[in-house]
Amino acid sequence: MTSTRSALAVALLGLVLVGCSAGSPTVDTVGKVTFDTPLAIPPLAESTTDATGRHTFALTAQNGTTEFTPGMRTQTSGFDGSYLGPTIVADRGDDVRIELHNALDEPTTVHWHGMHLPAAADGGPHQLVEPGARWSPEWTVDQPAATLWYHPHPHGETANQVGRGLAGMVIVRDEPEAALPLPRDYGVDDVPVIVQDARFVDGRLSSESRDYVGVLGDTLLVNGTVGPQFEVTTDVVRLRLLNASPARVYNFGIDDGRDLALIGTDGGLLERPYATPSVQLSPGERAEVLVRMAAGETARLQSRDVGLGGNGLGGANGAADRFDVLELVASAALNSVGTVPSELVPMERLDDLDATAERRFVLDGLQINQQPMDLTRIDEVVTVDATEVWNVRNNMALPHSFHVHDVQFQVLTIGGDPPPPQLDGWKDTILLHPNTDHRIIMRFTDYTDPTTPYMYHCHLLQHEDQGMMGQFVVVEPGQRAGTIDPGDTHDQH
Structure with a gap:
C-alpha cells in the first residue's frame, strides 16, 4: 500500500471509530417497537x-x-x-x-x-x-x-x-x-420482506452518513411499514428476505432462537434446506427461509449480533446495533403446508480446474485495484462461455461487499477455508470480511457486447457512488473490446 493509500485508510478508520464504543450498540430497538401496523x-x-x-x-x-x-x-x-x-x-x-x-x-x-x-x-x-x-x-x-x-x-x-x-x-x-411442497401463495404464506433502515429528522428522511459506510438509520421499514405485524395462517411461512438498505448488514433470526430453514440464496434454491438460527445479509443479498409456527403463538424476527469478520471494531458499521424487525402472529388455527422437503433442487458445481482465467480484485479505500470508477474505461474483458475464478480481497479492517452483474457465482473459499453452508448456493453479492481473500467462480454465457459493460462493485452504496466500482464486457472468442460512449442516455418522450 502506498503512503497516500495508507493515510486514507487510517483516516477512514478514524471516521468510523468516532462515537463508537467497542461492542456497544448505537441503536437498540429490541423490546421497544410497538408492532401495531399490518405489514x-x-x-x-x-x-x-x-x-x-x-x-x-x-x-x-x-x-x-x-x-x-x-x-x-x-x-x-x-x-x-x-x-x-x-x-x-x-x-x-x-x-x-x-x-x-x-x-x-x-x-x-x-x-x-x-x-x-x-x-x-x-x-x-x-x-x-x-x-x-x-x-x-x-x-x-x-x-x-x-x-x-x-x-x-x-x-x-x-x-x-x-x-x-x-x-x-x-x-x-x-x-x-x-413441483416442491413449498409455501408459494404470495402475501399469505410466501411473504416479501424488504428491509431498509431509515433516520427521520423533522419528518424527512435523512441522507447524512453516520460513518464512512454511509447512512445507518435508527428506524426499520419492512415493505415500507414501521412496527409491522403479519398474521400467519399456515404452520410454515416462507419469508423472502431482501436487504435493501444502502449500507447496513443484518443478522436475521427469531427471538426465541428457533432454527430457520434456509432454502434459497441470491440465485435460487439450495440442494437441501439448511437449519440455522440466523441468516446474515449484507446490502443487496437475499435469502429465502421457512419459519415453522404453532397455533396462537407470537414470534419476532430480529437482527442481532452481526459478525463482521472478527475485526474488533465493536460498534463500527452498526455491527453491534440490534433491531426488532417483524412480528409474526399465528392464528388460533393454522392450515397445514405439509412436510418441508428434505431435498430441493440439484446444483451444478463449477470446478476451478475448468477455469480459463483468474482475476484479482482488491478493494481498498474507495477504489478497486487502485482505480476509481471511470465510465469510459473497460477494466476487464471476458470471453463468452468462459468459466473464471475471481479472487476478491478486502484489504481494509472494515467490511465491504461485492456484487457482480449478469452472473451468479459460487463461493470456493473465504480466507482459504471452504465457505459456511449459508454460502453454499448461487450468489451474486457477498459480504467481504476485513483483510480477507474471497475466491469465487462463475460462468459467462449467452450475451456479448463489446461496447456495453456490466458492473462489479461494492454494494455499500455510498462506496459504489464514490468510485468503488469497475466494469467488464463479454465478447466473442477473438473479439476485442470496443469504445464506450458515456453519453448513452434514453431521452425519448
Missing part, C-alpha cells in the same frame, strides 16, 4: 401479453409523500406509488419487456439485480433515463427460480435514490420449484 404487501405488478406471448410491465419512477407514522408526511420516491414498487413475477422462459417512465426530476436507471440478461438491458449507469424519458429493455428470463430485486443505478446517486424508496422485488418461478 404492507407490495402489489403484484400487472402485465399485458401480446400476440407473441411477450409480457410487458409498465413502471413509473415518481416522487410522492408517504405517511410512515400517523399524521406525518415524508417526501419519498417509488415505482407506481410513493414508496417502493410492485413485485414482478415471471416464469423461466418468459419474454419480458419493461416500459419505464421516469417521472422524477432527475436522471435514473433501473438495474435488475441478480438477473441474467443482455448488458444493454441491465440498467447500469450507462442506461441513464433522463427526466420525462422512457426506456424499454427486453429479454428472456432464463435462470432458476429465485428472489431478485430492482433498483436505480445512476453513478453518484444510487444511495440517495434507493434510500428514498426506489426499489422492488422480482420473483422468478420455474417448474422444479413449482
Whole structure:
C-alpha cells in the first residue's frame, strides 16, 4: 500500500471509530417497537401479453409523500406509488419487456439485480433515463427460480435514490420449484420482506452518513411499514428476505432462537434446506427461509449480533446495533403446508480446474485495484462461455461487499477455508470480511457486447457512488473490446 493509500485508510478508520464504543450498540430497538401496523404487501405488478406471448410491465419512477407514522408526511420516491414498487413475477422462459417512465426530476436507471440478461438491458449507469424519458429493455428470463430485486443505478446517486424508496422485488418461478411442497401463495404464506433502515429528522428522511459506510438509520421499514405485524395462517411461512438498505448488514433470526430453514440464496434454491438460527445479509443479498409456527403463538424476527469478520471494531458499521424487525402472529388455527422437503433442487458445481482465467480484485479505500470508477474505461474483458475464478480481497479492517452483474457465482473459499453452508448456493453479492481473500467462480454465457459493460462493485452504496466500482464486457472468442460512449442516455418522450 502506498503512503497516500495508507493515510486514507487510517483516516477512514478514524471516521468510523468516532462515537463508537467497542461492542456497544448505537441503536437498540429490541423490546421497544410497538408492532401495531399490518405489514404492507407490495402489489403484484400487472402485465399485458401480446400476440407473441411477450409480457410487458409498465413502471413509473415518481416522487410522492408517504405517511410512515400517523399524521406525518415524508417526501419519498417509488415505482407506481410513493414508496417502493410492485413485485414482478415471471416464469423461466418468459419474454419480458419493461416500459419505464421516469417521472422524477432527475436522471435514473433501473438495474435488475441478480438477473441474467443482455448488458444493454441491465440498467447500469450507462442506461441513464433522463427526466420525462422512457426506456424499454427486453429479454428472456432464463435462470432458476429465485428472489431478485430492482433498483436505480445512476453513478453518484444510487444511495440517495434507493434510500428514498426506489426499489422492488422480482420473483422468478420455474417448474422444479413449482413441483416442491413449498409455501408459494404470495402475501399469505410466501411473504416479501424488504428491509431498509431509515433516520427521520423533522419528518424527512435523512441522507447524512453516520460513518464512512454511509447512512445507518435508527428506524426499520419492512415493505415500507414501521412496527409491522403479519398474521400467519399456515404452520410454515416462507419469508423472502431482501436487504435493501444502502449500507447496513443484518443478522436475521427469531427471538426465541428457533432454527430457520434456509432454502434459497441470491440465485435460487439450495440442494437441501439448511437449519440455522440466523441468516446474515449484507446490502443487496437475499435469502429465502421457512419459519415453522404453532397455533396462537407470537414470534419476532430480529437482527442481532452481526459478525463482521472478527475485526474488533465493536460498534463500527452498526455491527453491534440490534433491531426488532417483524412480528409474526399465528392464528388460533393454522392450515397445514405439509412436510418441508428434505431435498430441493440439484446444483451444478463449477470446478476451478475448468477455469480459463483468474482475476484479482482488491478493494481498498474507495477504489478497486487502485482505480476509481471511470465510465469510459473497460477494466476487464471476458470471453463468452468462459468459466473464471475471481479472487476478491478486502484489504481494509472494515467490511465491504461485492456484487457482480449478469452472473451468479459460487463461493470456493473465504480466507482459504471452504465457505459456511449459508454460502453454499448461487450468489451474486457477498459480504467481504476485513483483510480477507474471497475466491469465487462463475460462468459467462449467452450475451456479448463489446461496447456495453456490466458492473462489479461494492454494494455499500455510498462506496459504489464514490468510485468503488469497475466494469467488464463479454465478447466473442477473438473479439476485442470496443469504445464506450458515456453519453448513452434514453431521452425519448
